[in-house]
Amino acid sequence: MKKILAMILAGGKGERLHPLTRDRAKPSVPFGGAYRIIDFTISNCINSDIRKVYILTQYKSLSLDRHIQRAWNALNGRFGEFVYIIHAQQRVNENWYKGTADAIYQNFYTLQQEKPDLVMVLSGDHIYKMDYREMVEQHIKKKADLTIATMEMDKQFSKDFGIVQISKTGQVKGFQEKPIKPVTIPGKPDSILINMGIYIFNTDVLVKRLIENARKPDSQHDFGKNVIPSMLKTDRVFAYSFNDKQTSQSGYWRDVGTIEAYYDANMDLLEENPQSNLFDNNWPIFTSEKQSAQAKVCGFEQKDGQLYGVMLDSIISRGCLINRAHIEHSILSPNIRVGQYSVIQDSILLDNVTIGKNCKIKRAIIDKGVIVSDGTEIGFNPKKDAQKGTISDTGIVVIPKNTVF
Numbered sequence: 001m002k003k004i005l006a007m008i009l010a011g012g013k014g015e016r017l018h019p020l021t022r023d024r025a026k027p028s029v030p031f032g033g034a035y036r037i038i039d040f041t042i043s044n045c046i047n048s049d050i051r052k053v054y055i056l057t058q059y060k061s062l063s064l065d066r067h068i069q070r071a072w073n074a075l076n077g078r079f080g081e082f083v084y085i086i087h088a089q090q091r092v093n094e095n096w097y098k099g100t101a102d103a104i105y106q107n108f109y110t111l112q113q114e115k116p117d118l119v120m121v122l123s124g125d126h127i128y129k130m131d132y133r134e135m136v137e138q139h140i141k142k143k144a145d146l147t148i149a150t151m152e153m154d155k156q157f158s159k160d161f162g163i164v165q166i167s168k169t170g171q172v173k174g175f176q177e178k179p180i181k182p183v184t185i186p187g188k189p190d191s192i193l194i195n196m197g198i199y200i201f202n203t204d205v206l207v208k209r210l211i212e213n214a215r216k217p218d219s220q221h222d223f224g225k226n227v228i229p230s231m232l233k234t235d236r237v238f239a240y241s242f243n244d245k246q247t248s249q250s251g252y253w254r255d256v257g258t259i260e261a262y263y264d265a266n267m268d269l270l271e272e273n274p275q276s277n278l279f280d281n282n283w284p285i286f287t288s289e290k291q292s293a294q295a296k297v298c299g300f301e302q303k304d305g306q307l308y309g310v311m312l313d314s315i316i317s318r319g320c321l322i323n324r325a326h327i328e329h330s331i332l333s334p335n336i337r338v339g340q341y342s343v344i345q346d347s348i349l350l351d352n353v354t355i356g357k358n359c360k361i362k363r364a365i366i367d368k369g370v371i372v373s374d375g376t377e378i379g380f381n382p383k384k385d386a387q388k389g390t391i392s393d394t395g396i397v398v399i400p401k402n403t404v405f
Contacts, residue, residue, distance in 0.1 A: 001049040001133065002080075005116035005203075007104060008041055010124035011058030011088065011097055016258045019390050019400040020367060025057060026257070027124035028064035030350050030368075032269050032278060033317040033333050035287045036067050037256060038124040042083060043285045045122075048132040051081035054110055055124065056103045058088040071288030086110070099221035105210040111203060119206050121199040121223070127265050127276060128196075128242075128253035129283050135200060135240045145205040145235035148172065148228070149198035151242045151250040152191050158182035160255070162195035162224040164239055172237040177224045195224060196242060196253055205235055244275075252276045259392040263365060266331055266348050270313050292319030292334055299324030299340070308341060325355075339374070347379075364389075367401040376405055 014026030021029065027038035038055070045053050057064060068085055075081035086107055088097055097103040104121060111119065118139070120132060130149070139147040150164050163182040165174030175195075176182055185191045209227055213219050219226045231237055244251045252275035256262040268274055278285060295316045300309035301324055311327040319335035325342040332338075333350045339357035347364045355361065355372045362379035372378070378385060379397050389399045399405060 001136070002051075003117040004050050004052070004120060004136065005111070005114050005118075006045050006050050006053045006120040006122060007107070007110075008038070008053065008055045008122045008124045009100055009103055010038060010055050010061075010064065011103060012125065013059050014125070014257070017256075017262060019398055020259075020262070020365070021060070023060065023401055024063040025060050027055075028061075028067055029256075029262070030333055031127065031256070031262075032266060033315045033331050034289050035285060036064075036071075037127065038064070038067075039071065039285055039287045040127050040129070041122050041124055042072060043283075044128070044130050044132060045120075046075075046286065047283055048130075050120065050132060051075060051079075052114060052116070053083045054107070055083065055085045056088075056097070056107060057085055058097050058103075061085070061087060067288065071286065099219075099226075100223045101210055101213055101227045102221035104206070105214050105221070108207065108210075111207065116203055119201045119203050121201065123197040125257060126197065126253060126255055128251065129276065129280075129285075130198070130242060130251070130253075131283075132200075135198070138238070138240050139200045142170070142238045143236060144200075144238040145202050146228070146231055146237045147200040147240050148237065149196040149242050150193045150239045151196060151253060152185065152188075153194045153250070155182055155184055155190055155192045157194070158192055161192075162228075164193045164195055166193065166239045170238050170241075172228075172232060172239055175224075175229050175232060177229075193239065195228075197224075197255075198242075199223065205231075209235070259365070259390075259396055259398060260394055263348065263392075263396050267329070267346070269315060269331065270329055289318060289334065294318065295320040295322075295332075297322040297327075303341065306343065333368075363395060364397040364399065366399045367403075369402040370399050371404045373405060378405065 010027040014021035028036050031037045072083040159178050163176040165183050182192045242251045254265040256265050297311050308324045308326050313329045314327050315331045317334040320332050322338045324340040325338040328345045330344050330347045335352045336349050338355040342355050342359040344361045347361050349366045350368045353366050353370045356374035358375045360377045364378045385397045389397050
């Protein structure tokens, strides 16, 4: 595993996740109470004994920079272990990154420095747990030039992903990028095999194919749209099936690129036996958390048929103080204050939010530093919510950072 270099793509604008990405890159959006989205991918690398990690950024990277410095500075540089951020530098030409493939191409100098045998290209905005060692083992066994992680999904989602067709031996024979009418899995007319955006390349092949792609003026310089389809003609490309060992079904993986996907992935954590288990000591998700007092829920009372001073099916982080309030099926990030007789249901509150007294909040995402005044209702009146927030297609209310509501 010491011969592997991981390169995490973290430079997308994240426009579909607005307003959560108004001031930050998508991989640095908080998730699950104490984490950032990118923590899952980096933790997968560390748990898989991949200790050389570059993160390629481009837009609104300050928040991500700070988080990486605080959370990921413990690796031992003396033994060649690191998690480094590389900002877009225009080293090759005067262009910023034009696509996922171009981002790697513009940072070839890192490959010259590290001289890895294999390069893992990963995305910084997915929620999942994967032991990359198993994928590496298959890559070597198959003598592949490129291995693509894949999983089964309902065909209704084809327009959001690259679709892979494979032979009986697992070799990739066809690739469609976000088709409306996808090629389904043989014998499963309602299922497709999607590209998860997790790749293992032989370094020499990666360099050759990216140089070839860079010379094509009509290319979008994207792995899914350009590089992978062209490699099917010249190289050994195989699929790796991402399955849960216990169930033999597709493992848990979520692309949290939209408000709905981000909300649903957070809510998945609240299930009694979630597929994405944060309490797995054998595969921890690492992060950085500021020192705070322990969370406190106080003032139990029953009033007008409602229980207060209780928390049901929820995650509550350090530094939270819940005073005679009702929290149900929600996630509270660090240092939240909730006043008396307020009710919060099916919601996600990010750091340092203050909720006044007698408030009602339902199906909302409230960004950092928001102050909600006494008696305010969020999630009940779309016209009023839209004055200061954003409402998703399914009615989720998102209140931007530092809003006074």
